[in-house]
Amino acid sequence: MQLSAILLTHFHADHNGGVERLLELYPDVSVYGNHDLQMKDDDPLHISCFPSFRVITTPGHVYEHVCYLFDESHLFCGDTLFSLGCGRVFTGDFDAAFTSLNKIKDLDDNILCYPAHEYTLNNLAFCMTLQNDRYTKLYDNIEHKLNKHGNSLPTLLGYEKEYNPFLRAHDKDIQLSIQQKYNLNIDNGFECFKILRELRNKF
Numbered sequence: 662m663q664l665s666a667i668l669l670t671h672f673h674a675d676h677n678g679g680v681e682r683l684l685e686l687y688p689d690v691s692v693y694g695n696h697d698l699q700m701k702d703d704d705p706l707h708i709s710c711f712p713s714f715r716v717i718t719t720p721g722h723v724y725e726h727v728c729y730l731f732d733e734s735h736l737f738c739g740d741t742l743f744s745l746g747c748g749r750v751f752t753g754d755f756d757a758a759f760t761s762l763n764k765i766k767d768l769d770d771n772i773l774c775y776p777a778h779e780y781t782l783n784n785l786a787f788c789m790t791l792q793n794d795r796y797t798k799l800y801d802n803i804e805h806k807l808n809k810h811g812n813s814l815p816t817l818l819g820y821e822k823e824y825n826p827f828l829r830a831h832d833k834d835i836q837l838s839i840q841q842k843y844n845l846n847i848d849n850g851f852e853c854f855k856i857l858r859e860l861r862n863k864f
């Protein structure tokens with residue numbers, strides 16, 4: 662195989678730790694998404710054999726985070742979205758993080774998402790603390806995928822829209838579950854998202 666380019670979603674060491682070594686082997690390839698080159702939505706990537714990559718900026722986890730949508734059908738979403746979860750908001754800017762997730766939510770249901778971490782089972786355990794009945798039924802399916810393939814990814818965006826609580830923060834049913842369980846008052850999606858993220862941090 663020939664390396665054509667390196668596409669980074671953000672600068673955390675578990676995402677860019679191999680770049681230096683790769684550049685020793687392939688000194689001429691372009692590196693996209695590195696720390697000092699802030700990207701904008703729909704910035705062009707000049708990768709000759711893969712012309713159809715689209716940049717989607719998703720600040721929140723870190724300000725510089727970007728996702729890459731390939732061929733309008735495969736989304737490399739780094740630490741923005743996980744299956745049944747989302748990345749920590751290290752910036753503290755929940756507004757930006759929520760906007761970024763909603764940007765992903767607006768994309769087509771048939772897109773396959775490739776998060777950077779396999780956290781699905783742990784995320785499911787968290788979801789079960791919120792709505793046990795709704796989520797218990799997903800357990801066997803995820804466990805089966807993990808046993809068979811060693812991971813549960815990629816994940817379909819339509820499935821995430823239906824089950825990922827961080828994409829469902831507008832749903833009254835999840836707001837009500839949290840309200841009842843934690844005796845909190847939630848009246849909008851953004852509040853719900855913030856509380857979900859805080860609960861997940863402590864989980």
Ligand SMILES: [Zn+2]
Nearest residue numbers: 671673722740
């Ligand atoms: Zn990260």
